[in-house]
Amino acid sequence: MKTLAIAAQSLDGYISPAAETSTMTWVSAEDKAFFRQFTRECGVVVMGRKTYDTIRKPLPDRLNIVMTCDPLKCESIPGVIEFTSSTPFEILKNLETRKFEKVAVIGGSGVYTSFAKENLIDELYLTIEPILFGRGIPMFQDLPTPPTLKLLEQRKLGTSSVLLHYKIATNPPQSPFDKGEAATPSLVKGRAGEGFVVSLPPNL
Numbered sequence: 001m002k003t004l005a006i007a008a009q010s011l012d013g014y015i016s017p018a019a020e021t022s023t024m025t026w027v028s029a030e031d032k033a034f035f036r037q038f039t040r041e042c043g044v045v046v047m048g049r050k051t052y053d054t055i056r057k058p059l060p061d062r063l064n065i066v067m068t069c070d071p072l073k074c075e076s077i078p079g080v081i082e083f084t085s086s087t088p089f090e091i092l093k094n095l096e097t098r099k100f101e102k103v104a105v106i107g108g109s110g111v112y113t114s115f116a117k118e119n120l121i122d123e124l125y126l127t128i129e130p131i132l133f134g135r136g137i138p139m140f141q142d143l144p145t146p147p148t149l150k151l152l153e154q155r156k157l158g159t160s161s162v163l164l165h166y167k168i169a170t171n172p173p174q175s176p177f178d179k180g181e182a183a184t185p186s187l188v189k190g191r192a193g194e195g196f197v198v199s200l201p202p203n204l
Ligand SMILES: NC(=O)c1ccc[n+]([C@@H]2O[C@H](COP(=O)([O-])OP(=O)(O)OC[C@H]3O[C@@H](n4cnc5c(N)ncnc54)[C@H](OP(=O)(O)O)[C@@H]3O)[C@@H](O)[C@H]2O)c1
Pocket: 006, 007, 008, 009, 014, 015, 016, 018, 019, 020, 021, 022, 023, 047, 048, 049, 050, 051, 052, 054, 067, 068, 069, 070, 084, 085, 086, 087, 088, 106, 107, 108, 109, 110, 111, 112, 114, 137
């Protein structure tokens, strides 16, 4: 299974001008279309709770995995939206058993960084938008060992945006199962059955 991080970024290197900013109006229509098609093809997206708070509903036709330290606060709908306190490694392990071949990690910074710190991102799709924020949230923060990247493709999106596709060259494993000694395999927290069903209402 491949883990693909996808993000839009300002020309000066930020995925958002501020933590509390939910609007993505600065992202081009072409990138939104690319994001929609790409994540639908993957079939599953992983995001942080703060990013979920900005969209406030599951992305349709994709399994939405939302990372949070407090999944019991939220209402999971298996196969649609699943809140979990599992680690990135545990999430990927679970998705692999559910036969997903590609997973899209859609942010924000906390989640991109969590996956990168466990060396679990295989490829990166980054759209550079023609805007300067001057301040904001970078895609990754405080990576202890920055990975080496190999450019696989660059493509113009619309008139002014550029899509960059990188392979993380120093990410050795192809599958989270290959990575046993680096991560700490453990029981998937908050998991029932196949999904991360953690807070179902009693009548379901
Ligand atoms: N430009 C883009 O492509 C793009 C994409 C996505 C998001 N964004 C922007 O990014 C901003 C949000 O990013 P962010 O870094 O502040 O937040 P985030 O990564 O979306 O969410 C962080 C939250 O996710 C949970 N989390 C993260 N890692 C975890 C882990 N290893 N284990 C358990 N829970 C974990 C925690 O939730 P709890 O606090 O509930 O425990 C944490 O507070 C927003 O402004 C959004 O608009 C931009």
